[in-house]
Structure formats: C-alpha cells, structure tokens
Amino acid sequence: MWLGKEKEIIKPCDFTRNEEPYERYLIIFTDIAANYARQLLDDVELKEECTYVRRAFVGEYKENKIYVLNPYFGSPASVFALEIAIARGGKEFLVVGEAGAIKEGITIGDVILPTWALREEGTSYHYMPPDYIPKPSEKLFDALEKEVKHQIGRKKINIFKGGIWTTDAPFRETKDKVRDYSSQGILGVEMEASALMSVASFRGVDLAVALAVSDELYKEKWNPGFGSRKLKRTEKLLVKAALEALVSL
Numbered sequence: 001m002w003l004g005k006e007k008e009i010i011k012p013c014d015f016t017r018n019e020e021p022y023e024r025y026l027i028i029f030t031d032i033a034a035n036y037a038r039q040l041l042d043d044v045e046l047k048e049e050c051t052y053v054r055r056a057f058v059g060e061y062k063e064n065k066i067y068v069l070n071p072y073f074g075s076p077a078s079v080f081a082l083e084i085a086i087a088r089g090g091k092e093f094l095v096v097g098e099a100g101a102i103k104e105g106i107t108i109g110d111v112i113l114p115t116w117a118l119r120e121e122g123t124s125y126h127y128m129p130p131d132y133i134p135k136p137s138e139k140l141f142d143a144l145e146k147e148v149k150h151q152i153g154r155k156k157i158n159i160f161k162g163g164i165w166t167t168d169a170p171f172r173e174t175k176d177k178v179r180d181y182s183s184q185g186i187l188g189v190e191m192e193a194s195a196l197m198s199v200a201s202f203r204g205v206d207l208a209v210a211l212a213v214s215d216e217l218y219k220e221k222w223n224p225g226f227g228s229r230k231l232k233r234t235e236k237l238l239v240k241a242a243l244e245a246l247v248s249l
Contacts, residue, residue: 012087021089022067075123075195093207094242098214099188109230112211114164117194124198134197137206147241166194
C-alpha cells in the first residue's frame with residue numbers, strides 16, 4: 001500500500017448538500033449512547049437516514065448546536081461519516097464508544113481515554129504513513145478528561161489513560177497479541193479510534209475519544225458485559241461528559 005500524492009477523484013464535499021454547517025460533533029456507536037444523547041438535547045431534529053450512518057440528529061445543549069452521528073461499526077464506515085462531517089464544516093469531534101479491556105485490572109464499566117493508538121486497521125494507511133502514531137487533539141483530550149472526572153466523581157468507576165489497539169478483525173484478537181500489546185501499555189481493543197484520530201489529524205480538525213469497557217479479554221475465558229448496568233451507566237456518563245466538553249470550548 002502506498003499514499004497517493006495527487007488530489008483525490010471523489011471528494012467528501014461531493015456528498016454534501018447546501019445545509020447549515022455545524023462545527024461540534026458527538027460520534028457514538030451504541031443505542032445506549034444515542035438514546036441518552038437525544039434525552040439530553042433540546043429541540044432535536046432528525047436528519048435524513050442514509051447509507052453511511054445508522055442515524056443522525058441535531059439538537060441544542062446549553063444553547064449550543066451539537067450534531068450527533070451514529071455511524072456503523074468499523075474504521076471504513078466511521079471515517080466515511082467523519083469525512084463528510086468535516087466537509088460540512090465540522091471542526092471539533094468527541095467520540096464515545098466501547099472497548100474490550102486487555103490489561104488486567106481494567107474491568108467492565110471502567111473508562112479508557114486513549115492517548116495513542118496502535119493501527120491494525122487498513123483505513124488510516126490511506127491517510128498517514130505506516131510509522132505514524134495516532135493521538136487525540138490535546139485541547140479536546142484535556143477538556144474531555146476534565147469532564148469525565150467531574151461526571152464520575154466518587155462513583156466506583158476507574159479511569160485509565162494509555163494506548164488503544166484498533167483492529168478490523170475482532171475474531172482475531174489472539175491470546176498472544178493480548179499479552180504482548182498489554183505489556184506495551186495498550187489498555188484495550190476496539191475498531192475505530194486509530195482511524196478517526198488519523199483522519200482528524202490529516203484534515204486538521206480536533207478529535208478525542210472516550211471508551212467504556214464492555215468486555216474483558218485478559219482472563220482465561222472471554223468475559224462479555226454488554227448488557228451490564230455498570231456499562232450502561234458509564235456510557236451515559238461519557239455522553240454527558242462529552243457534551244459538557246464540547247460546549248466548554
């Protein structure tokens with residue numbers, strides 16, 4: 001694979017229409033997060049459903065317009081949605097998702113705030129060279145971390161900062177990789193973060209990620225917790241924190 005140096009033939013703006021631009025975006029991936037975001041926003045306006053997102057809506061939070069995107073899973077789909085959002089005027093993006101913990105001591109319902117990402121997805125390699133290490137926007141990360149800590153307060157939810165492993169192949173998260181990547185300071189695994197951070201850097205916009213731990217991969221057997229109350233509570237707290245961070249900028 002090699003990076004093309006000339007202009008792309010198909011541009012993100014080819015998929016935009018003449019509509020009001022929005023600068024602040026919340027990107028979410030689960031029904032829990034989407035439904036809670038709708039509860040927190042005022043004057044919600046549903047946007048047209050299309051092939052590259054499950055749903056999209058705009059609302060007001062503390063008199064600020066926030067565009068909420070719910071893309072399909074995976075780096076190609078989420079980057080497609082991000083690219084179009086940037087073409088429509090998006091400048092600040094906070095992402096709330098889920099991740100599997102690969103480091104012992106991180107449990108279901110805890111929070112991972114990625115400070116860098118390991119790229120095992122294919123999308124980012126069309127934007128950045130192979131040795132590039134994706135990182136979040138410092139400005140957005142600081143605002144997000146502050147609000148996450150505030151929302152969690154004294155609740156029994158731990159917050160971890162460190163690496164995240166992004167993969168295209170969730171059924172190839174092998175035991176040896178979990179052990180090796182955990183020893184390198186990687187905390188969890190998911191499917192979008194490294195690509196989203198890479199594209200945000202490439203396009204010159206700000207983006208940061210907060211992840212609720214949905215399952216544990218470091219034990220002898222996989223321990224899923226997708227239906228747990230703690231996970232649902234954590235995701236809601238992250239959605240609230242992300243909205244607060246967006247309007248604090």
